[in-house]
Each structure stands twice: as C-alpha cells, then as structure tokens.
Amino acid sequence: MALMTHTQPLPDEVDGVFVGGGHNSLVAAAYLARCGLDVLVLEANSTLGGGVTTEEITLPQFRHNLHAFFVRWTADYTIWNDLDLDRYGVQAIFPEVQNAVPFDGGQRALLNYRDIDRSVAAIAALSPADADTYRQVHAEFTEIVDRIEAPLRFAPPLAKDEFRERLARSGLGRRYLELADRSALDVINDTFSAEPLRALLAFNVAVRGYLPVIDEPGTGYCAVLALVNSHQGRMIRGGSYEMAKALYASGYDAGVRAVNNSRVASIEVSDGRAVAVETDDGRRVRARRFVASNVPADQTLLDMVEPSHLDDALVMALRNHRALEEGLFGVHFALGRPPRFTAAAEQPEILGSLNFALGYESHEDLLIDHRAIAERVVPDHTGLHSSFPTVNDPTQAPPGAHTTFAWQFVAAREPDGADRVWTQADNDRQVKAVIECYRRYAPDFEDCVLGVAAHSPTDTGAHLTSMPRGDRHHGSFHPDNWGADRPHRSVSDYRTPVDGLYLCGSSQHPGGSFTGNPGFNAAGAIADDLGLQVWWPRRDATAVLDALT
Numbered sequence: 441m442a443l444m445t446h447t448q449p450l451p452d453e454v455d456g457v458f459v460g461g462g463h464n465s466l467v468a469a470a471y472l473a474r475c476g477l478d479v480l481v482l483e484a485n486s487t488l489g490g491g492v493t494t495e496e497i498t499l500p501q502f503r504h505n506l507h508a509f510f511v512r513w514t515a516d517y518t519i520w521n522d523l524d525l526d527r528y529g530v531q532a533i534f535p536e537v538q539n540a541v542p543f544d545g546g547q548r549a550l551l552n553y554r555d556i557d558r559s560v561a562a563i564a565a566l567s568p569a570d571a572d573t574y575r576q577v578h579a580e581f582t583e584i585v586d587r588i589e590a591p592l593r594f595a596p597p598l599a600k601d602e603f604r605e606r607l608a609r610s611g612l613g614r615r616y617l618e619l620a621d622r623s624a625l626d627v628i629n630d631t632f633s634a635e636p637l638r639a640l641l642a643f644n645v646a647v648r649g650y651l652p653v654i655d656e657p658g659t660g661y662c663a664v665l666a667l668v669n670s671h672q673g674r675m676i677r678g679g680s681y682e683m684a685k686a687l688y689a690s691g692y693d694a695g696v697r698a699v700n701n702s703r704v705a706s707i708e709v710s711d712g713r714a715v716a717v718e719t720d721d722g723r724r725v726r727a728r729r730f731v732a733s734n735v736p737a738d739q740t741l742l743d744m745v746e747p748s749h750l751d752d753a754l755v756m757a758l759r760n761h762r763a764l765e766e767g768l769f770g771v772h773f774a775l776g777r778p779p780r781f782t783a784a785a786e787q788p789e790i791l792g793s794l795n796f797a798l799g800y801e802s803h804e805d806l807l808i809d810h811r812a813i814a815e816r817v818v819p820d821h822t823g824l825h826s827s828f829p830t831v832n833d834p835t836q837a838p839p840g841a842h843t844t845f846a847w848q849f850v851a852a853r854e855p856d857g858a859d860r861v862w863t864q865a866d867n868d869r870q871v872k873a874v875i876e877c878y879r880r881y882a883p884d885f886e887d888c889v890l891g892v893a894a895h896s897p898t899d900t901g902a903h904l905t906s907m908p909r910g911d912r913h914h915g916s917f918h919p920d921n922w923g924a925d926r927p928h929r930s931v932s933d934y935r936t937p938v939d940g941l942y943l944c945g946s947s948q949h950p951g952g953s954f955t956g957n958p959g960f961n962a963a964g965a966i967a968d969d970l971g972l973q974v975w976w977p978r979r980d981a982t983a984v985l986d987a988l989t
C-alpha cells in the first residue's frame with residue numbers, strides 16, 4: 441500500500457521552512473504561524489524538541505530527561521503566556537528545596553530554598569556575615585536581573601559599544617557593568633567566604649555551560665543571574681518532552697506542520713535569496729518567504745549553503761568559531777527506592793532538592809574540573825550534577841519507584857584537539873566512578889539501583905547532530921562569543937548574508953539552554969523583514985536600557 445512508507449511527502453511550497461525541530465524552531469514557528477504564515481518544520485530525528493527530550497533508556501516507564509531537565513519556565517514566562525501553553529496541558533513543578541550541597545564528607549548539607557528567608561537562615565549556620573551579604577546581594581542582583589538581564593534576553597543584542605554606552609548612563613547600568621566586567625568566579629569569591637556557598641554559586645554558573653570560562657573577565661553577569669536563578673528552578677511534570685509536545689500543539693493549532701525523519705542537506709539560493717531546501721533523500725520544498733535554521737550557524741552556512749554566497753571573513757570566522765570545550769557525561773538510573781543521604785538524618789528534606797551538587801564541597805573542587813577541561817583531560821575528581829526527579833514528580837517512574845541522573849563535566853576534546861570519543865569501556869568506568877560518588881553521600885545508593893544507562897557526549901552528538909561533541913549551547917559562552925559577537929557580528933541579529941535565510945537556534949543570542957529566546961528573537965526579525973503585523977509584545981534593547989535609572 442502506498443501509505444506504508446517511512447518517507448513522508450512534503451508540500452511543494454510553503455511560506456517558511458524551519459530546518460530542525462528543536463524547541464527554538466517550535467517557538468519561532470508558533471509565533472509566525474499566528475501571523476498567518478504557512479510554516480513547515482523539518483526535523484532529522486523521529487521526534488521533535490531536539491534537546492528537550494524524555495526517554496525510557498533504562499527500564500520501561502522509567503522516564504529519563506537525557507538533555508534539558510532544569511528549566512525556569514513558569515506560567516507567567518513570556519513565551520508560555522503568548523503561546524497559551526496552559527491549554528496544552530504542560531505544568532511546571534517548583535520544588536521548595538532548590539539546591540543541596542553536601543559537605544563534611546556528606547554529614548551536613550547546605551540547602552537553599554525558593555524562600556529567601558529560609559535560604560539566608562541556612563547560610564547563617566555557616567557564616568552569619570555571608571548570610572547578611574546574601575540577603576543584600578540577592579535584592580540587588582534581583583533588580584539587575586529583572587530590569588536588565590532578563591528583558592535583554594528577549595531582544596536582539598546591541599553592538600558592544602552602544603550597549604556599554606547606554607548602560608553607563610544610569611547607576612544600575614554602571615553597577616551591572618562593574619559586575620559583568622569581572623569573572624563570575626571573582627564575583628562569587630569576593631562576595632562570600634563560606635566554601636559550601638561559594639561551591640553552590642560557582643557550580644550554578646558552571647552548569648549553565650561556563651567551564652572553562654568561569655574565570656574569564658566578562659562573565660561576571662552570569663554570577664548575578666545564577667544567584668537569582670538559584671531560587672527559581674523548575675522541572676516539567678511528566679518529563680521535559682511534555683514541553684516539546686505543548687509547543688508543537690500550540691503551533692499546530694495555529695497551522696504549523698512538522699515532518700520528522702527529514703534531514704535537510706542543502707538550502708538553495710537564487711539571486712542571493714534562500715528559495716528552497718532539499719532533504720538528504722532528495723525531497724524539496726520551496727520557501728516563498730523565508731528559511732530559518734535551528735541548526736548552529738556554522739553548520740547552516742558552511743554545510744548547507746553554497747560558499748560563494750558568503751564572504752571570506754564570515755567563512756573564516758565560522759570555521760574558527762569557539763565551540764563549547766565542555767560536555768556533560770550523563771548516567772541515568774532506575775531506582776527501586778530512593779537512597780538515604782547521610783545528611784538526611786538531620787535534614788530529611790534533602791532528597792526533594794531539585795538540584796544536587798555532589799562532590800563539590802568547596803569551589804576548589806569545581807576548579808579541578810575547570811582545569812581538566814581547559815587541559816582537555818578527564819579529571820581524577822568525580823563531581824555530579826544530579827536530581828531525583830520522581831521525588832517531586834512520581835509520574836516519571838512506576839508506582840513507588842524512582843529515577844536519578846548524574847551529569848559530569850568532561851572535556852569535549854582530546855589534548856590534541858580531536859573530538860573525544862567515549863567507548864563502552866569509558867562508559868563503564870564512568871558509571872563506576874559515578875556510583876562511588878553517590879555512595880560518598882548516600883552509602884546505600886547501589887542497593888537501590890534497578891537499571892543504569894550511560895549517555896555520553898558522543899551519544900548526545902550522535903543523537904543530535906546540532907550538538908557535536910555534546911556542545912549543548914551550539915557554541916561557547918566565552919565573552920568573545922556573547923551578545924552581538926555571537927556567533928559573529930555579521931549574523932548576530934538572526935539574519936544572514938543570504939536574503940530570507942535566518943538563524944533561530946542556540947548559536948544566536950542569548951545562547952543555549954531551554955529558554956526559547958533565540959527562537960522568539962528570530963521570529964521578531966523575520967516578522968519585521970516581512971512587514972507582518974506582530975501580535976505579541978516586543979522588547980527593544982535600547983528601550984530597556986534607556987528606562988534604567
């Protein structure tokens with residue numbers, strides 16, 4: 441029967457084609473479809489969402505979030521609101537205990553909470569001076585995030601000089617510059633003295649993808665963001681993939697159509713304009729008005745577009761662009777029951793913490809990873825970024841059972857610059873080290889394990905070709921690859937030298953993570969260029985900065 445085929449037919453032509461069905465494409469497509477455009481998303485894999493995925497890789501019905509898990513989306517997040525995601529059944533869970541950093545070999549833990557008073561009280565047990573500072577700095581940093589950092593993520597980046605000049609006009613802007621010009625590590629270490637607190641904050645910068653640049657001047661803004669966000673972490677009920685489903689459902693209602701198992705091989709350019717895409721099995725779709733790519737800028741422009749359409753300087757810059765030097769080695773566990781943390785004797789609520797830093801008792805522990813990644817070696821030290829999702833959301837495992845995962849910061853490359861390839865033997869070694877690390881803090885951990893699966897940066901890159909070597913942010917967060925320089929001055933406004941060809945993924949400002957910001961901003965650029973009636977509230981970086989006092 442003709443319909444029994446794995447290759448779905450594609451329409452001959454649409455208004456706009458999205459290359460890749462990561463969450464940023466799903467966001468941009470949903471916004472533009474609501475302007476009346478007929479848009480098509482072509483995804484290479486069999487499911488949409490890219491890094492926003494949940495899979496049963498250990499045992500049946502144990503759901504594992506292989507990539508994005510920690511989110512900051514709330515029902516009042518701009519994109520959630522605009523796309524009316526409540527209607528599509530998605531729910532964010534906001535655990536009361538936000539972070540746990542066991543120390544003293546696991547006898548005690550620094551916990552922090554949604555609630556600032558409780559968090560300050562926990563810090564006071566370590567250092568009364570740090571507790572006072574924390575309260576004051578939290579208020580100051582919250583104002584900076586609310587008035588500067590958060591709104592600027594929803595607008596195309598300003599050129600560096602203009603950005604600085606406008607910030608310098610206000611007191612708050614000057615304070616932001618003073619912090620941002622330092623390194624994230626200096627901001628933390630110069631502000632606080634208690635090691636578990638320094639470790640927590642440096643760790644929460646690092647998990648955003650700042651190893652090995654956490655000590656680079658120009659990353660201080662991330663310490664500000666990380667401190668405030670340390671009280672705002674959420675997870676998605678049922679697993680992160682529910683978010684990909686909701687984004688597509690919202691787009692689908694507005695007319696977005698996606699086709700999976702459709703890898704785009706080339707973007708056709710005619711008279712300097714992107715006019716069509718062709719898949720690797722020879723199917724072609726004409727794009728009447730635009731093509732937008734969720735795939736990193738270097739892959740889009742160097743691999744899919746004929747080089748004669750690009751100038752040499754851009755080609756050179758993209759070839760040499762700064763990739764993320766760090767990958768996350770993931771180990772996912774199915775558990776018959778939760779383990780008993782030693783610290784739970786005094787602090788029973790620890791298990792419900794959304795975010796665990798295990799093996800990071802001082803900021804020096806993190807610096808071991810930092811140095812190893814800079815030197816492109818695997819560290820001797822094992823530290824884990826972990827959570828027990830099922831404690832806050834029992835729907836992610838069979839009744840009474842649990843899951844956990846551990847991500848370890850590892851070098852993405854070998855010392856000679858070659859991609860690091862993780863073999864089965866490497867995976868087995870990592871799994872052993874990870875179990876040992878859990879056992880330091882929860883001695884009965886191994887007794888709880890029913891099943892285990894490793895997911896290395898090599899696996900991430902194989903599953904998502906948009907993340908080679910596990911490059912989850914489609915490029916480094918080095919200050920050279922930030923703002924209007926991300927990924928290169930000439931394409932940082934989501935436009936490319938090819939008319940009608942746009943970049944809407946994490947290689948663009950403000951970079952990777954499950955935020956939807958690059959997709960949101962790219963939708964705005966496309967809508968402006970096509971002269972569409974924009975239905976959603978827009979933000980303009982100059983207006984944000986000019987409103988500062």
Ligand SMILES: Cc1cc2nc3c(=O)[nH]c(=O)nc-3n(C[C@H](O)[C@H](O)[C@H](O)COP(=O)(O)OP(=O)(O)OC[C@H]3O[C@@H](n4cnc5c(N)ncnc54)[C@H](O)[C@@H]3O)c2cc1C
Binds near residue numbers: 485508770952
């Ligand atoms: C281990 C790990 C843990 C993470 N944890 C978190 C976390 O807790 N919180 C968080 O916010 N973020 C996290 N991230 C980062 C987050 O997953 C990514 O930054 C985000 O998913 C990137 O979204 P995107 O839409 O820009 O691109 P992607 O998710 O990379 O999507 C791109 C899509 O394009 C498709 N594609 C590629 N090439 C083609 C082609 N030629 N044709 C058609 N389709 C193509 C890919 O298959 C993919 O679906 C994590 C990532 C990893 C790897």
